[in-house]
Amino acid sequence: MPTIQLDNLIKRYGEVEVLHGIELEMADNEFTVLVGPSGCGKSTTLRMVAGLEDVTEGEIYVDGKPVSHLEPKDRDLAMVFQDYALYPHMNVAQNISFALRLARRPKAEVHAKVKEVADMVGLTDFLHRKPGALSGGQRQRVAMARALAKDSGIFLFDEPLSNLDAKLRGQLRAELALMSQRVEKNMIYVTHDQIEAMTLADRIVVMHGGYIQQQGSPEALFKRPVNKFVAGFLGMPPMNFLNGEIKEEAGDVFVKGNGFSLRLQDEKAQAAKAHRVREVVLGVRPSDLVFDAEAPSDQALTLDVMVSEYVGAQSVLLCQCGADQVTVEMNSETPMALGQTLRFRITPNRVHLFDRESEDAIQSK
C-alpha cells in the first residue's frame, strides 16, 4: 500500500491562509488521525489529499509521485463522508458497485464484490433498499462498503461518525478499528473527537489554527504533550491548568501558586531549572489526582469539593483550588461529602509544566 507524504502544504482562500505549511509523512498501512477543533484545517488537509480542494502551494506525494495535479478519480483513493454522501436514487447494491460499474468491470466480478463487502459490514439483507429507507448507522455502513468495494490503497474518512448518536458511534468505532486491522490500507481519518482519535489511531496528528501542533502515537501525545494546547485537547475530562511560579529553596525546586506549593522531582526539577522561566502553568490530569489524606503537602493539592458528578464507577469532582477550578476523577465508592476540604496526592512525575508565555511544554529533551 502506498506511502503518503505532504510537503509544505499551503492553502489560501483569496488572501486568507488557512493552512501554513503542513509537513506529514504516513507510512505503509498506517492509521493516521487528524484531530483538532473546528476550523483547524484538518478537513481541508484531507480534502486536498482527496483532490476535492486545490493545493495552493506545496505538494502531495503518493509513493513518491506528485499527485496534486491529478483528478480525485486518478489518485487511487476512497472516501467516507460525514453526511454519508450516498446516491439517493440508487439502492444499496448500486451505491456500493457504482465505482466498479463506472470502471466497466465484468458483471460477475461486480456482483461478487458487492456481496463480499456487504457481508463485511453486515448489509446483506438491505441490498435492495434505497438509502432513504435506512437508519443513520446503516447509511454510514453503506458508505464504508462503497469505499471498501473500490479496493484502493488509500482510505479517507471525513468525520464519519459525527452524525450518529453516542451509542451507535461507539459501536461503529469498534467496527472501524476491527476493519482497519483486517484490510491493509493507508487510512487518514479526520475527527474533532479526541476519543475517536485515541482509540483508532496508530498516529495522531493534532492540528490547531492551520498548524500541526504535534504528531505521534496516542500514548506519546497523552504522556508527553509538547504544548498546552495538545495537553488540554487530549484526555477526558481535560487536564487541569494552574498558574504558578518556579522557586528554588534549599536545592529543591518548587512550583508555587495560589493555594499550592509543589516540590518537583528528578527530571521535572532539572527541566524546570534548565529552562530559567519563572512564570509557568502547572498541568495535572484529573486521573492523576488520588485521594490521600496522609499525603505530604508538597506532593498534593488541597481542594474544596464543590460539585460531584456521578458517572457510574467513576465520579468527577469539581473542586476549588484558590481561585481556580480543578477536576478530579475518582472511584465512586470513596466516601466524601460536598463542601469538604480534601487532600489529593499527585502521582509522582505525572505533572506537566508549560511556559506561561509561549505555552510550550517544559521538559528535558
Add this chain to the structure above:
Amino acid sequence: MRIAVANRLTPYLFMAPAVVIMAIALMYPLGYMIWGSFRDWSPSQTIGEAEFVGLKNYVTLWGDPNFWESLSVTLTFAFFVVTLEMLIGVGLALLLDRNIRGMSVLRTLFILPMMIAPVVVGLMWRYMYHPTVGTFNRMLDSLGLPTVDWLGNHALMSVIIADIWQWTPFIFILALAALQSLPRSALEAARIDGATAWQQIWHIKLPLMMPVLIVTGLLRLIDAFKVLEVILVMTEGGPGLSTEILALRISRTATEFRELGVAAAMSNYLLILLLALTLAMFAFTRLQEARAARIRAAVEEES
C-alpha cells in the same frame, strides 16, 4: 359555546372573499361556457334566446378537419417547444452551475425574455422575421446566404423559435435551482468513485433533478397549449392554417364565424386536455409524497 362556533367559522370568513371572487370570475364564466356549448348561439342573441342543440356542437367539431388541423398544430407546437426548451434550459443550467465572476448578472440577463410582455415579444419577432427589412434576413443577406421566408413557408418553425427564446429561461432557472440544491457531497463521492463530468450528469445530477424537471415540463406543456398572443401578433394563425393553434381558432370561431356555441365547445375540449395534464401532474406529486411517507414509516417502524 358561542365562542367555539365563532372560532370554527373564522377560517371560512377569511376565505369568503376569495370564494366570492372565484365564483364571479371563474365558476360563473365557466358554467356559462359549458351551458353555451350546448346551444346554437350567435353573438346577436342573448344566451336565453339561443336554441338548445344538445351535443351537436361537439359532434360537428369531431367531424371538422379544420378543428383537427388546429389541434395537430397545437400538439406539434407544444411537443417541439417543450422538448427543445427542456433540452436547452437544462443544458444551460448544467453549464452555468458554477462560480464564475459576474454569474449573477448573466443569470439575470438569461431570464429577461420571460419578463417581456407577450405582445411585445410577438411584435419584436415579427419585425426580426420580416422578409426584407428583418434582422435575420438582412444578416443572412450580408453574409451572402439565401434569405429565408420565415413567417411564410416556415411559419410554424419560426413561432416555435420565438417561444423557445421566451420560455427557455423558465426551465433554466428552475433547473438551476434544482441543481444547486443537490447534495454536494454525493457529487464529490461520485468524483472519487471515478465519474467523469458526463457520467456525473448522467448518473447523478439528472436522476436527482428528475422530480423537478417532470413538474417543470408539465407546467410548460399546460402553458404551451394555451399560447395565444405571441402567435396572434406574429402570424394571426397563417399562412393558411399553418400556425393556427387552438386558442386562436377558438377566438376566430367566436368573432369571425360568429358561432359562440362551437367556440365554447372547442374551449371545453381544450379544457379537458389541460385538466388531464394537470391531473397527471397532481398524480405525480402525490405519488412522490406517498412514496416518501411510506419510506419514512418503514424506517420508523424499524428503529
